[in-house]
Amino acid sequence: MATKASRSAARIMMAPAVVLLLGWMLIPLSLTVIFSFKKFLPLRGDRITDRGEGFGDFMWEYVRGFPTLDWVGFENFSRFVGSSSFWPSVWTTLVIVGGVLAITVVLGILLSLLLDQPMWGQGVVRILVIAPFFVMPTVSALVWKNMFMDPVNGLFAHLWRFFGAEPVAWLSEASMGSIVMIVSWQWLPFATLILLTAIQSLDSEQLEAAEMDGAGPLQRFGHIILPHLGRAITIVILIQTIFLLSIFAEIFVTTGGAFGTRTLTYLIFQRVLESQNVGLGSAGGVYAIILANIVAIFLMRIVGKNLDA
């Protein structure tokens, strides 16, 4: 992509995709923003349009700014933040994201170091390690809930009883830990995979040079391997954060938002679908967008310098 001609050709060829993605993003985003300033309670009889239910009618009202719904200014916003569940849900979100990131990055590095060693049955082991990533979040959360964490029939309960201990009701007594564990299990393969390819791209002569320079295994890890992995770790953290901020299924099928596991996403879901208050939920959505951007900017600041090195 060096010459002027190839750069403008690239721009032209990327244009359709960019326009499509922009529309894909802008329509839902602007809907959320519009609704967040409206009173919209479907159960109380609020309607998007008086004319019909078709997509054409909807788009027409979209363009006109949904005049059938009343503007309420910033009321939804102040009510969403004013609710006693708001700050705990932000905190819960950050704890889950932070916990999962810490676990997946640390274990991912260890696991990828292990998988990089030549061993018997390497191909099969690698596929097995990646397997959890292919299981749908709903399914894996259900498996964890019923097979492992069930206080009566779960595997852990049996294990605890075998050692004479009282089984733990994981999802109610250690709810946050349990959810962090389930989500980490799902995302560990992703982290491992990216870190493994990064480790494999390390020039082995660098490690040999370090070995000759007198660096022991730990020093080789700290001075050579870890800096080399910096960029991959950055990518893992950025991508995972984006997806982890919106985890939902895992909470929905396990605790249902109870026992202090209500994340911001889950709170918005409850406002929109359980309380049937679209305006209030949309205001929460706008807050979530802002939160995600703040986190992203912070991450870029902290780890982004790894990316241009």
Next chain:
Amino acid sequence: MGRIQLKDVTKSFGDVQVIPPLNLTIEDGEFTVFVGPSGCGKSTLLRLIAGLEDITSGVIEINGEDATDVVPARRGLAMVFQSYALYPHMSVRKNIAFPLRMAKMGQDEIDKRVTAAAEVLNLTDYLDRRPGQLSGGQRQRVAIGRAIVREPAAFLFDEPLSNLDAALRVGMRMEISELHKKLDTTMIYVTHDQVEAMTMADKIVVLQAGNIEQVGSPLELYQRPRNTFVAGFIGSPKMNLISGAEAAKYDAATIGIRPEHIDLSETEGPWKGVVGVSEHLGSDTFFHIQCDFSDEPLTVRASGELTLEYGATVHLTPRAEYLHRFDAEGLRIE
């Protein structure tokens, strides 16, 4: 001190024996060059000495002590890799200081040694750059700097100049030779470029398929090659090797004559041939002359002024005192 001795060293990868039993002594302060064609085991041998590969059998002694099972860091050797193997995330200063930091040396001493090394290698202005911001020759010097600060018993170089362009290579060749004179430390240098071998070495070790074909000073190898392989490998352009009836006249299976030891004449000489391609280098001209007794054209060196028509007939006279004779096994006949 850096005397390295290999006793019956072998190396196999799986079932493949890459180094058959090999004996070699490298004296303290010697500049030894391993040469040989690609894949002959030069790098493997160097890595065995460094300790980066385990030897399959035999003994390696460094300064008279058995070093066979000593880890690389404890052998007191420093290696310069073909890819330089610089640490890309560290500045030049940190790269050079790395072995000293690993040795837990005091910061003052580290600074002193890094500054001294940078001065020797003309790197003072680049100490705060990253390797990615340096030219190939500068990277090469950083790699050497990282080796010299440790004050090792011996330096190991694995084709350190093969990534550089021709002009830079000549310059670096001189610099390494000069460094050797200055430090007076044992150096083992791997290359497949026989010009490097001839110009730098105190002692050349010619390898083929893991076997040592001959060990000796550059001139010894040039003047008295032990067999046809060494005869053909050392010297540029190659020695002319002639076998068959013409060789039988000299009581040998093969005879060899270097391009500079053949006299050209338009009228008389025992060998008659037709001029093929001529290579004019300015200082010399190399003629490829097809004689009727050999399949390969003979290479003949003449002065730079001489030009001959393509297809012209010429006569050649080998100088008898420079003729090499080899028996049916390819070994030299005295």
